[in-house]
Structure formats: structure tokens, C-alpha cells
Amino acid sequence: MPELPEVETVKLGLSKNLETLGRIEQVKLFRKDLRFEFPKKMKNALEGQKILSISRRAKYLVFETQDYVWLCHLGMTGAWRQETGDHQKQPHDHFRVSFESGRSWVYRDPRRFGYMDLIKKGSSIVWFEHLGPEPLESSFSSEYLFQKSRNKKAPIKNFIMDQKVVVGVGNIYASEALYMARVKPSKASHRLTRKQAELLVSSIKMVLKKALKSGGSSIRDYKNADAEMGYFQQSLKVYDRAGKPCFSCKKPIKKITQAGRSTFYCSNCQV
DNA sequence: CGCTGACCCTGACGGC
DNA sequence: TGCCGTCAGGGTCAGC
CATH class of the missing domain: 3.20.190.10 (MutM-like, N-terminal)
Structure with a gap:
């Protein structure tokens, strides 16, 4: 939660x-x-x-x-x-x-x-002491992410989940933001283009803001014991949707493991 | 340096 | 019905 x-x-x-x-x-x-x-x-x-x-x-x-x-x-x-x-x-x-x-x-x-x-x-x-910037603050910019990702070979999904890079991006929102930005989770961080860095940063901010808005209801729902489902079903585009059709291209969503955590993405839409 | 796997712990769920 | 394996949204660390 x-x-x-x-x-x-x-x-x-x-x-x-x-x-x-x-x-x-x-x-x-x-x-x-x-x-x-x-x-x-x-x-x-x-x-x-x-x-x-x-x-x-x-x-x-x-x-x-x-x-x-x-x-x-x-x-x-x-x-x-x-x-x-x-x-x-x-x-x-x-x-x-x-x-x-x-x-x-x-x-x-x-x-x-x-x-x-x-x-x-x-x-x-x-x-x-070693925490990166808050994702919703202006210090977390595309320029920051682009520069920070140079010479980093780690997959971009692991990179954005690294608290030294940016805080607060958890396993769910990492997948969701990468889908929104159309970036493949396994992409080496240093190969991110400027354009992709821009898209990814704005996607992270957007995904978190949207969740923040429905956060209140998610908590209310959570107390009602069954609404957590409703929250998930309504807002998640790829997370926990392995095999189900991509909302954009209808191809099945893939599930892979990265650093021991599940990652969900569309191999057709994300590059 | 980067990645994997183990680990911390309990509960939910699906398959048999 | 019940048992068992698997997995879970967080995070650290040893070891390769």
C-alpha cells in the first residue's frame, strides 16, 4: 500500500x-x-x-x-x-x-x-543523507535525469527506482511511468535520449500526481477492504496485467524480472 | 561498478 | 477442504 x-x-x-x-x-x-x-x-x-x-x-x-x-x-x-x-x-x-x-x-x-x-x-x-530529489519537485528535471544517467549501464527501470537518483518511484509506478513514456524497462540508462528523458520525467510526475489525486479514495477504499482492487483496475495500465492486451496496441503485456522485482511492459509500444 | 539472490516477515491466492 | 509453492507495492547487503 x-x-x-x-x-x-x-x-x-x-x-x-x-x-x-x-x-x-x-x-x-x-x-x-x-x-x-x-x-x-x-x-x-x-x-x-x-x-x-x-x-x-x-x-x-x-x-x-x-x-x-x-x-x-x-x-x-x-x-x-x-x-x-x-x-x-x-x-x-x-x-x-x-x-x-x-x-x-x-x-x-x-x-x-x-x-x-x-x-x-x-x-x-x-x-x-543519500536520498535523491523528490519526484514532484522542480529539481527532478529532464536535464537532471539525462545527466545523471550518462555512463550508467543499469536498466532504466532499476535506475529510476534507485533512491539516490529519485525517491518515491516504487515498483508499480516504475512500470507505469515507463509505459507512459514508451521506454523499454530493460533499456540501458545511458542510452536514454534527451527526448526520452523528458518524456520519462514528465511521465513519472504525471503518474504520481494522478495516483495522489485518487490516493484519498484509495485509502478510503482500502478501509472498505475491497476497493483496493477498484483502484488498481481503474488506474494501472501495465502493472499486474501480464498476458492481457495493451490498451494501446492490443498485444499482450509482458512480465519480466529485474533485480528480483516484477516488471510489466508492452514490447511493441516501448522501445 | 552492476547485477543477482538472499533476506527481513506474514498473508493471500492458485493449483492440485 | 487442505496443503504447498509462489508471490507481494520496500529496502539492504554480500558476493560474484
Whole structure:
């Protein structure tokens, strides 16, 4: 679930009525680790703090309190749930913060590929040090991608999924953007033409923006348990459509494996 | 340097 | 019905 657009949507959801949340009254860890151990100081440090803002960098949620930057990466299956009053712990609930207002946030993550970290404000955030530009910011330009891809032999799909190149392009949107730009995923990055770099950059931006727009509904749907399907079926042109006809030329969509991940493309439309 | 495969973990799904 | 293999949207790392 946690594509960049969904992390953004989670951010917006948690940001609602942030000013009426009040201080963090209690932090509860239901286990000692997710992908990594929770910071030892986490509970003590956060209790009494107030969440001042929520932002996003790459696929990290960034909670700013008076004294700390609290990071949360959702991994593959991480999700936040907002609750009011008393609630029963559900399977795979690992973490809960309760606020003065009586509201609480519960982190659930079946596969536990997510993680959290707590950094004293003013300290450098190591997790962010080697991240490339945000895909929707102007610094991610065709000129940037073109220059960056010179002398890189890696397939273009791997290249755009490399967080040092650009953040937030996941496995689904990599395939989708390459299809939109009509670029073959296996193409060596350094062989990308200027024109293709332009098309690819605008495709990445377009695909993410479109997903961002339907992101809200995707999250609502997600809670309704069956709407995730609807979201996928409506918006994805190649992902998970192996063997099905290309919407443009009707030839069957191909599925290959690159760097251990599935890639979907049209061998006729993409060059 | 770049690529593959293993790994972290659980659940869903399809085939038999 | 149930068991088993495969795969999943993220990311890192050793090893070739």
C-alpha cells in the first residue's frame, strides 16, 4: 500500500485536527522491534511531547515534536489507524500513541518491514543523507535525469527506482511511468535520449500526481477492504496485467524480472 | 561498478 | 477442504 502517494495520504489523514490532539500521554510498544528495534528511548522521549507538524520525505513520515524528529517508514504493509476511546488490540498492532484528547494512533504492520526512528532535533538525519530529489519537485528535471544517467549501464527501470537518483518511484509506478513514456524497462540508462528523458520525467510526475489525486479514495477504499482492487483496475495500465492486451496496441503485456522485482511492459509500444 | 539472490516477515491466492 | 509453492507495492547487503 505505501506508495509515495499513499504515504502522502496517510500524512494528510493524520494531520487532520492535529492542533486538538494534545500532548502524547502514553506510548505503548507491543513488541520490541519491527524491521529494527524501536529506539530504546522512544517511549520516554515521546511521552509529554506534542506533535507540531507532519511532513513526508521520500516514503518516510516525519513527525516533528518540540524536541525530536520522529520518523516512520511503512515498509510494505505498515498502516496507521486513528482511534477514539478504548480499543482492543488487533493482530499485528505493534505500537500505539495515546494523546491527551483521548484520541490515539495505532501502527499495524503484518510483515514488519517498516521501522521508526527518533532523532534529537538539530542532529543530522542519516536516513536522508543519500536520498535523491523528490519526484514532484522542480529539481527532478529532464536535464537532471539525462545527466545523471550518462555512463550508467543499469536498466532504466532499476535506475529510476534507485533512491539516490529519485525517491518515491516504487515498483508499480516504475512500470507505469515507463509505459507512459514508451521506454523499454530493460533499456540501458545511458542510452536514454534527451527526448526520452523528458518524456520519462514528465511521465513519472504525471503518474504520481494522478495516483495522489485518487490516493484519498484509495485509502478510503482500502478501509472498505475491497476497493483496493477498484483502484488498481481503474488506474494501472501495465502493472499486474501480464498476458492481457495493451490498451494501446492490443498485444499482450509482458512480465519480466529485474533485480528480483516484477516488471510489466508492452514490447511493441516501448522501445 | 552492476547485477543477482538472499533476506527481513506474514498473508493471500492458485493449483492440485 | 487442505496443503504447498509462489508471490507481494520496500529496502539492504554480500558476493560474484
